[in-house]
Amino acid sequence: MDTGTHVVMGIALGGLATLDPSVATSHATATSVLIATIAGSQIPDIDTVLKLRNNAIYIRNHRGVTHSIPAVLLWPLLIVAVIYPFFPAANLLHLWAWTFAAVFIHVFVDIFNAYGTQALRPFSSKWVALGVINTFDPIIFGIHVIGIFIWILGANPGISFLLMYAVIIAYYIRRYQAKKRVLVGVRAIIPDATEIIIAPTMRYHQWRIAAMNKQQFFVGEAVKDQVEILDRFNRIPVPKTPVIEAAKKDKNLSAFLSFSPVYRWEVDEYNDFYEVRFIDLRYRSNGHYPFVAVVQLDRDLNRISSYTGWVFSEKKLRKKLSIIPS
Known part of the structure; x- marks a missing residue:
């Protein structure tokens, strides 16, 4: 997801944490958890600084080691080590648990983008990309903003964000089902496809399509489950000239x-x-x-x-x- 969405997700998770009695009954724990969930929702994307060097390094490494299994385990320890000295009265175990949740959720939701992550490293360098949610999804971002606004108005943050996440989970399921329908439509047009890549866009009903069979590449789009092939290219192997x-x-x-x-x-x-x-x-x-x-x-x-x-x-x-x- 984009930086803005990860920020509001961190705030929302900090609000959800108030359902935890150890957080709800301790100002130090609640404050430190909110800071930690915001930090934890951001820190896997620290590799964005690689873009300052050049695009090649950024493309090769973004969402790689910083989103790996060891990183998911180490980031919470690093964040807690920085934050806890400022809040020594906080419950250390619960501070770590909610920080871990923030880091884990960051990597988990990135898997649903078309870009994906190398979340299985070091066991596999394969990119895991489900292609269900766009990098910036205005509906997901908007739901989080509404939840935060309701919290500011005085609503119970734990209950509010619990309901919000129930809505978002249902939204993810609907997006997955929509992608499956597009896949069926692509297979009807290209029954001999050897690979099909379906990527979401910011528009709810619109998807990008790239597919191939043994002879051709196909580029298209789907709007409201209606698949259209826009370009075709003959597959010509890259010669070793x-x-x-x-x-x-x-x-x-x-x-x-x-x-x-x-x-x-x-x-x-x-x-x-x-x-x-x-x-x-x-x-x-x-x-x-x-x-x-x-x-x-x-x-x-x-x-x-x-x-x-x-x-x-x-x-x-x-x-x-x-x-x-x-």
């Missing part, structure tokens, strides 16, 4: 290939350099595919420039690469 093999050594393209499961490729030759482009097919937006990796090589196959990430126009891509082909 000197140009492509040289491009694959670039850190940006390498990061892209470690992350993207469905993509097509292009190689363009200009007067004095080659350009290798890999295009992720999962994120079609207004006829454009914004998530790409591009590597430019000179005639001796030395890297000139490269980029991976989101670009919504060719002009912006050229600016990032700092080269405009003649």
Whole structure:
């Protein structure tokens, strides 16, 4: 989920914690738990700072080790170690338990996004992504904001957030059922599909679709369970040419290939350099595919420039690469 949603989830969990008698009867415990649940709902995303270095490192590592099983166990200990000295009268066990819940819930809800997490590390580096809830879901965010507002108005936070979470669980179930209906629709159109990726959007009834069979890639969307295929591309295996093999050594393209499961490729030759482009097919937006990796090589196959990430126009891509082909 996005940062804002994780913040309101942390606040809501702190309110829910008032159902715990050890929290409800101790001001020190209640205050420290609220601070800890907000911190715990944020700390797995500390790897976002990697984006300050470059997109390649961020793509390769975001939601990786910081969302792993060891991290889920260690983050609560770290948070409690920082907070507890300021609230020595707090119940240490219950402070740890609610902090652990905040960290665990952060990782758990991220699994339902299309991006997913490597939550099974170190046992598996596989990305776990159920693709049921968008990274920012306005309904989930809105329900949390309403719950917090009701708390501010004086309602019992424990009961309020307990009811709120019951609604959210029902919402998750409905989203899962909606995705299953879309999957049935895709299989009706592409019965020989070998892989189908269905991703939610911020719009409740709209889904992105990327699929493949042995011959083609299919890109489409579903609106109110009605599936439409928008683009088709022939599946052409990536050749092991000197140009492509040289491009694959670039850190940006390498990061892209470690992350993207469905993509097509292009190689363009200009007067004095080659350009290798890999295009992720999962994120079609207004006829454009914004998530790409591009590597430019000179005639001796030395890297000139490269980029991976989101670009919504060719002009912006050229600016990032700092080269405009003649």
